[in-house]
Amino acid sequence: MRLHLCNCFNATFAAADSPSGASAPQSGGPVERSVFEDLAIGSRICAAENVFDAFGHLSVRHPTAPDRFFMTKSMAPALATADDIVELDLESNPCAGETRPLFLERFIHSEIYKARPDVQSIVHSHSPSVVPFGVVGNPMRAIFHTAAFIAAGVPTFDISQEFGETDMLVGNRDKARALTRCLGDKSVCLMRAHGSVVVAPSLQLAVARAVYTEVNAKLQLQATMLGGPIAALSESEGRIADAVNIAGVGRPWELWKRQALRRMREEAELDD
């Protein structure tokens, strides 16, 4: 069986290694508290919508310092609060004063932000319905309009192509660069026997795309079980439909955010 793997792992990469200095990088500057709140809520939404379990992470680029980004400390995303946010530079070094534990796979985020100026937010997950598509030769296709971004194509990153047998984790810059090359200019990249990465020009859209990648995977499996050819969205249909989804992302975000805030209030009441 042949996997639809990207053939880009031998490509050169423009960004050179930036040596980490002895001193920690400085913060990109203060941001509105709502940036941290939305990041925590987005993490909780991904957990509630079956994108995250105890693992997985969401990040957002610093709104005024593009060489910095935010994510939570290493923790279960369903427990995230605005007080758990850490700031990192594009080498995945934490900014000065940060001592909390960090995600092993934070390099996924820093390398993608470095290579893709259009990306403002990233989700890395082990979204369960998506994982099977990373180990079979059947490519993921856009089964419905809400997942239109998938019609542009979904490459699969096989870490073994460049790094041999590993623990499968993208735990350093070299592996993250290889993943970033495989992602290319797409919005989704599968990771063989691991999970996926989803990118977007806003945090709200990254969360929505991660949720609808998971939903699309379930729907594609159902469509496949019905048999016969699958009339998925064409690439141009995907572009047209995605413009509508981008404009309308506020609707699912407001719903999911309200539900997340309600759950947070209920948890707080139980803790009292």
Ligand SMILES: [Zn+2]
């Ligand atoms: Zn992972």
